[in-house]
Amino acid sequence: MQSASVTVDLNILAENISRLRAEISTDTDIMFVVKSDAYGHGIGPVTARASAEGVRWFAVAYLEEALAARKAAPKARILVLGPICPEEVLPAVQNNITAVVVDAVHAETLDLAAKEAGVTLETHVKVDTGMGRLGLLEGCSAAEFERIFACSRLNITGICSHLAAVDLKRPWLQEKQHDQFRQAFTLAESMTGRRLMRHFCSSRGVQYYKDWDYDAVRPGILLYGYGCNDPNMRVQTRPFxxxxxxxxxxxxxxxxxxxxxxxxxxxxxxxxxxxxxxxxxxxxxxxxxxxxxxxxxxxxxxxxxxxxxxxxxxxxxxxxxxxxxxxxxxxxxxxxxxxxxxxxxxxxxxxxxxxxxxxxxxxxxxxxxxx
Ligand SMILES: Cc1ncc(COP(=O)(O)O)c(C=O)c1O
Missing domain, CATH: 2.40.37.10 (Lyase, Ornithine Decarboxylase; Chain A, domain 1)
Structure with missing residues (x-):
């Protein structure tokens, strides 16, 4: 007999989504992070219900997860937050998945793979503004952007970064990251001559920095009902x-x-x-x-x-x-x-x-x- 069981109440997820939506502008999308099997809740049912509630964007770590999300939400936009590899370009395009590029070499590798497959890959540029993980190094140079924008088989439509901290005692940490992000998108947009989709804040950023919502907020844990233990926080959700x-x-x-x-x-x-x-x-x-x-x-x-x-x-x-x-x-x-x-x-x-x-x-x- 299997003794443990998990119950997931998606009606509470729907309520959490409405509470977040009530706080953000209608011009801001929710990009719901459903990686790692929707934080253990189950990527299929969670993505399907969130999509039915009108969430238009989902974010995952790997292509494999993106394909699982795609099955659950045939019309949604799905972004892979981790760098995909050349073999994944064709399945990404075939499934209408958006990839990130994390530096010029990565962009050129994907560009070549896209050329060979005869496809164009939609991408967002990921900028490292102080997380010290994936993305173009802070203060990214025009030269590096130039190489990325020269990739003719990449359709670059967005730019994003990830906060390492939202530290209320050391606000300069996140403020410095935000300054770097602003410089990065200003430079990138002036070089392409196009407005890119900007997204920056995960849950804690959403709670404390309303002005940084941009075109999409990218919460995970908040929609699963956590990260709101202070009743004064902007969005209150419930675990389910x-x-x-x-x-x-x-x-x-x-x-x-x-x-x-x-x-x-x-x-x-x-x-x-x-x-x-x-x-x-x-x-x-x-x-x-x-x-x-x-x-x-x-x-x-x-x-x-x-x-x-x-x-x-x-x-x-x-x-x-x-x-x-x-x-x-x-x-x-x-x-x-x-x-x-x-x-x-x-x-x-x-x-x-x-x-x-x-x-x-x-x-x-x-x-x-x-x-
Ligand atoms: C790039 C990126 N964006 C957003 C998130 C969502 O973070 P949170 O669950 O804290 O909202 C994560 C989670 O690790 C992430 O890696």
Whole structure:
């Protein structure tokens, strides 16, 4: 019996999309980031529902993901944020996918591949304004742009960059990036003589820098319901992925009884230990050992002992009333209590992104509000 399951309520995604849309201008598109299987939520159903809600652009990391998104949203615009390779030019064009170019050599390589295939590839130029990852180096030279714009088989329609930080204590970090981005698009547009589609902000940028919305905002985590923990933030959304597992055994143990590998926990009183049918093989991170929490019978209980491959142990407290077969919420809510991925992330020394994308794809996802 498969014990863990994930429920994804797409009606809440639709609500999140409307809340974002209410804050941005009608001239700004939402480019929804659905890479890594839509942050573990399932790229097909998420893309299909968002597209039905009027989202026109989607962004992914790899071509393979773009093809999955294309199946779900036949008419949407899809941008691959990572550099595609020459063999991917033809399938990208055949599936109406937009690629990024990350430097002049990359642009020329794709241009050559497009010529050989007899196609023209739509592209956006990616500028590194301080992330130190993909893209033309900050202060990119006119010479490098010239080489890119000379690529006759690339139809360059956009320019983008990615924020490394939105740090409220050191605002100059993001402001410097924004200055670099403005210089880059000003130069690029003056060289092409065309207005390019500009996009810059991921979720945190959207929350704090309204003036940087440009032609599209590029949120991921915000539309999955996170990154809005301050009620004064511009957009408030709600999480909609819940992960549930099953209690397999409940047993009475005496005070000081050792729990799990290497006895990292000993019962602090006579208590009941619940053994739950999920572990790190399901994506419940081992760093949650002695730190995680779960909800059982509407009550918050601590994860005790080390997480093992297939089992989690909970200290249910004496006379818990729990029994084998009970539902255990690992991520989500039961009555007034909730444990969302950001809270688990803080406890496990990581972030909601990692908690969500770690959930193993083998765990069945059930969808509410799928189209
Ligand atoms: C280039 C780019 N844009 C946008 C995003 C979305 O970021 P977030 O989920 O923080 O909104 C990512 C995510 O890593 C990204 O790499």
């Amino acid at each position: 992925l819940q992960m549930t597992s099953r209690m397999m055994q409940v047993k009475d143990v005496p005070e000081a009884y050792p729990i799990g590998y290497y006895s990292s926990y000993r019962a602090t009183r006579d208590t009941q230990i619940g053994v739950v049918a999920s572990g790190y093989a399901d994506g419940y991170l081992r760093s949650m050992s002695n730190r995680g929490e779960a909800l059982v019978h509407g009550k918050r209980v601590p994860v005790v002992g080390r997480i093992s491959m297939n089992w989690i142990t909970l200290d249910l407290g004496p006379d818990s009333g729990c029994k084998a077969g009970d539902d255990v919420t690992l991520i989500g809510e039961q009555g007034p209590e909730s444990i969302w991925a950001d809270r688990l992330g803080r406890r496990a020394g990581t972030i909601a992104y990692e908690i969500l994308t770690a959930i193993h794809p083998r765990i069945p996802r059930q969808y509410v509000g799928a189209v």
